[in-house]
Amino acid sequence: MIIALAGNQNCGKTTLFNALTGSNQHVGNFPGVTVEQKVGTVKSSKKDNRDIKIVDLPGIYSLSPYTNEEIVSRDYILNQKPDGILNIIDATNIERNLYLSLQLAELGVPMVIALNMMDEVRDNGGNIDVEKISKLLGVPVVPISAAKEDGIEELKDVFIRTFENKIKPQVVDFCKGGDNGGVHRALHAIMHMIEDHAQAANISRRFAATKIAEGDESMLKLLKLTTNEVETIEHTLLQLDKEVGMDSQAAIADMRYQFIEDVVKETVVKQAESKQHKTSVAIDKVLTHKYFGIPLFFMIMGIVFYLSFDLIGGNLTSLFESVIDSAIDAIRTGLINYQMNPVVTNMICDGALSGIGSVLSFLPIIIVLFLFLSLMEDSGYMARVAYVMDKALRKIGLSGKSFVPLLIGFGCSVPAVMSTRTLSSERDRRMTIMLIPFMSCTAKLPIYGYISSIMFPGKAGLITLSLYILGMVLSVVMALFLKKFIFKGKSVPFVMELPNYRIPGFKTTIMLLYDKAKDFLVRAFTVIFSASVIIWFLQSFDFRFNVVADTELSILANVAKWISPVFIPLGFASWKTTTALISGFMAKEAVVSILDVLTAGTGINGLFTVASAYSFLVFTSLYTPCVAAFAAIKNEFGSKKLGMAVALLQSVYAWVVAFVLFRLVLLFV
């Protein structure tokens, strides 16, 4: 049995999903798109061995075809034909939540409503007549509290019974009540007209008719209507517009909300202004305050950064690294004692194991950072950040929701890219991902410090600052370019709910951290691991596959020599700098260590002039993201090709900017 779990954002959907499935989850993508699809198996205390799978649909407010999430959800239900729909709604915000329920009920698929947060409604002196609301909607309704795991067993019993017996929602004529005569007539006329087509396409005629009345063109195509029929429908809708004095799109929405208002009037004892609402408004007086809101946000992010990259994450990383290093040393000693072939020993220790080490050393930072991010997200603060920072990002074609991922980019691109998952619009997500590498990550700081302290003594701070600013300025230029040429479409309108603040659930947070860690390890491992083995191989062998004593003879150095001429216009064309750049793809810190090794004794003074040193710094700060970031980008784009295209675009952009700046500096020096 396959069940689709549908509901609004912020209604406790993830919490319910976790409560139902426990740790039996796996993550994939919906067919053809990069919208994440989570599938879980329902755990059951009873000893039946029914296999019940739950597919977690994205959080949506409607089944319109306007956002990716809506299209995905709707296509999933229409094409994959789940055995039932489990619709979770927030009882404290029942009016808007039922809007989706009405559309789901029209699909003619067995359905059960989980009425979440009933405890909160009762706490605030409200109540909902569950039996009556179930009758009015024609769908079984079960009150639950997902956070406290109350009512979950009852819910399971009800949906198993409903879906196994294939009990479809009773047909309720949502358009019948109120002053909806016009809508009612128009809808029924359309239903009548499209009946055969709907049956042929295996779509509920009621759902198809309301979608057509809303002006949903994809539905016209799906039903394969003839031009004649389309014209007749258009005529019907025009008449409707005239009759009700508003366009049919508004008339349908109005009809649904009128029905809901009537249902609510009959079944809901309205709560007094809820405690949660009052508290949230009070908190927002401070956190979105006209003058304190933005400084407070930066303070909070400062603390998150300090804890993630320094105090907790940073220290854990060093601890991790030393443990890994001593483990590698122990293995090396063991292999030497075993008299293993030295080349194999080197391959295992310097190639493979140190590659794994470099992957693992990212892990503490990722986990700690995502702990804070998920707390910010689940508490509701992230929505406030988007609200407060929206205006700043609008000019470059993004919304406030992109601000936090971009900011995290200053720490590390990997979690920054991974954190774009929470952006609801795919366009915004892709654009944000492409801008993240411009935010200079902490791994680049040693490069800036190393080179500028030698080449620009006394001005190292200034040079470093200029690189940070340059990155941000260039990201704006890139954003404007992307907006103009690549992501031409209008962004999804910024119409965002401000949910009440909530205390994040422990289980949900832990599950998310586990997911992120697994995600990172499983997918990044393959890429990073193979890349480190390849780089090690290129460094250690010459073209005749002999082990080299001098790096200059290695394949890597030779490849670097071929590539070097590319950098002549930028002022640095030594094979040493090129080797460092290639190694920098592994990890940006490697640029420093490689340069240091290759210029041992002579120092880097001989490699650079003032102008070429700056151009090298600019190029390093902008060129292709490191392999871990590349793996994350590839993963989020869902395509290796697009991932490579981003890396290439980045490198070309870096070259051009470095070239221009090199020439400019030459003019003045």
Next chain:
Amino acid sequence: MKKLSELKVGESGTIVKVNGDRILRGHLLDMGLTPNTCVKVSAMAPMGDPIELFLRGYRLTLRLEDASNIEVFDDEFKCTGNCRECGKRIKAQS
């Protein structure tokens, strides 16, 4: 009649009409900004945009640019009973 974007913080109004392209209108309607709905402008972001609305028991944020597509009667408005656009229910309320 005013645009929703013209209401000041603390003011409220009743929605008369939602304009804009199909996608934007779809979003606004779906979120409950339907004709005859009472909506209050409850706050404004620090940079002056977006605004925060209170309607149907929940809070929604909206950019001024998008809010300018929504036409409202503000609280001052008194229905005379012969305005075609406002529909029956506003009459009933006033």
